Amino acid sequence: MTSTERGIAAAEAHSAHNYHPLPVVVATAEGAWVTDVEGRRYLDMLAGYSALNFGHGNRRLLDAAKAQLERVTLTSRAFHHDRFADFCTQLAELCGMELVLPMNTGAEAVETAVKTARKWGYKVKGVPDGRAKIIVADNNFHGRTTTIVSFSTDPEARADFGPYTPGFEIVPYGDLAALEAAVDADTVAVLLEPIQGEAGVLVPPPGYLAGVRELTRNRNVLFIADEIQSGLGRTGRTFACEHEGVVPDMYVLGKALGGGVVPVSAVVSSREVLGVYAPGEHGSTFGGNPLACAVALEVIAMLRTGEFQQRAAELGEHLHSELAQLAAGGAVAAVRGRGLWAGVDINPSRGTGREISEQLMARGVLVKDTHGSTIRLAPPLVISKEDLDWGLDQLRGVLEG
Known part of the structure; x- marks a missing residue:
């Protein structure tokens, strides 16, 4: 053998x-x-x-990780550490946003985005408690947690994992009219991949993302862009949304943010949206740890060159x-x-x-x-x-x- x-x-x-x-x-x-x-x-x-x-x-990323390994790798968010502020500041600037909520995996970041949109809907938009709705697209892939597979249309990802989490409506990807018809007073967010990776790298029709942006803005609904696979340089822009000149209300990031060295993910948005949280309402022991921040800071520096x-x-x-x-x-x-x-x-x-x-x-x-x-x-x-x-x-x- x-x-x-x-x-x-x-x-x-x-x-x-x-x-x-x-x-x-x-x-x-x-x-x-x-x-x-x-x-x-x-x-x-x-x-x-x-x-x-x-x-x-990648030598730059390995050097950043090794240097941090000699200093401190984990504090939990019970304490501050000296890499956290720079990470949040620089990632927010890269995204053109104000606040960062760091997690570890992409699925954790999507779960965080879902929780954030619901809380924003109740606290800011005024949706009645328990009625918040998030619209997603068919053939989506946002992870494999029980909540996320609840709005999957892939039988392999979804079958035998019920009962499923309510609060989601699925519409055809790329169909702006179907999306518009699905938006109602209880809709708090539209969650989309700018390009659907797991579905086979599906690119939406020209103008679709711009149409989603206009629709969500007009109807007071958050546009959440899952750029976990499509973001951070993959498509020739920092974010795939940029190909249509679109800035969503919230970016969901992961994968390349950790440079293939450590798992790093984040939700990045405005103060109005991420500002809905109070201490104790959401968190992660490893989210935003010093090692993750050190590596992600080097990733951000590399992206800033445009190379x-x-x-x-x-x-x-x-x-x-x-x-x-x-x-x-x-x-x-x-x-x-x-x-x-x-x-x-x-x-x-x-x-x-x-x-x-x-x-x-x-x-x-x-x-x-x-x-x-x-x-x-x-x-x-x-x-x-x-x-x-x-x-x-x-x-x-x-x-x-």
């Missing part, structure tokens, strides 16, 4: 089977490349679902040009996305998304399938054009070979 086989067997024997990973066991990683326990190298074209926007082992947004825009244009050629040849049924992010629908005659992912793994490229026939491409923003082209050559070889 090889080291890979032993590792997979041990994992399957002692861990819950809530994931179905590709049969590779990663041992080390650097930049856009990972190396398995057998010494084989793979080009990472998934980047931890955008958590690794800045690549594996990573520009790379995502330029390499993303090249990526989509190459994928369009594949689509023209018939091997690909459809391509969607923005920046260094693409959903590729495989022609069923070429195989399933899982089969294509396995064939790419055999060629040294790691991707992830979703919804049967789709693969997602989201390489680290630090990937070189040469490596990107090599990865696309492997995809071309699998589909046209």
Whole structure:
């Protein structure tokens, strides 16, 4: 039995089977490349679902983490620490907002956004107690907590986890008329992904986000943008909402905010919205810890240069040009996305998304399938054009070979 086989067997024997990973066991990683326990190298074209926007082992992020590890890693929010104020101030400035509420995981941040919107609805908007409604889109993916799966339309995420949390209405993604019809006096928020990642990198119709912004503003409803996957450089802008000149009432952030080093998430909004909280009403032992703040501060500093947004825009244009050629040849049924992010629908005659992912793994490229026939491409923003082209050559070889 090889080291890979032993590792997979041990994992399957002692861990819950809530994931179905590709049969590779990663041992080390650097930049856009990972190396398995057998010494084989793979080009990472998934980047931890955008958590690794800045690549594996980014030296700036590792140095920031190491320096903080020598000082203090956790105080809890029972005390102040010397990285917290800078983190909140700089993240608020990056978002053009006023207040930050830090958490750890993306799902925690979404739960925080839901709680915040409801409390704002009762305390500020004046919605009667217990009647707050949040509108979401079908095919959404905001996490897997019991509340979040209550408004999922994915049977795998939702089935057998009831009873479900009430207070949500689901409308078709990209359908502004349906959204407008769903808004009523009890509506406190509209929660959307500017681009739906797990659904296959679905980009809404032009003008949709701007229409949502106008509608919510006119009806005194919060527009919450879940930028956990789409934000922090992935689409060629700091936030995907920027492509339509939209600023929501609340950003939900995670994944890349921790640089692939530690889990860091946050809800960022105005003083009117996040100011509804009083001590004891919400919190997290690890949320906003010194180590998380140190890493996130370095992420913010890197984003302020604009370098990573520009790379995502330029390499993303090249990526989509190459994928369009594949689509023209018939091997690909459809391509969607923005920046260094693409959903590729495989022609069923070429195989399933899982089969294509396995064939790419055999060629040294790691991707992830979703919804049967789709693969997602989201390489680290630090990937070189040469490596990107090599990865696309492997995809071309699998589909046209």
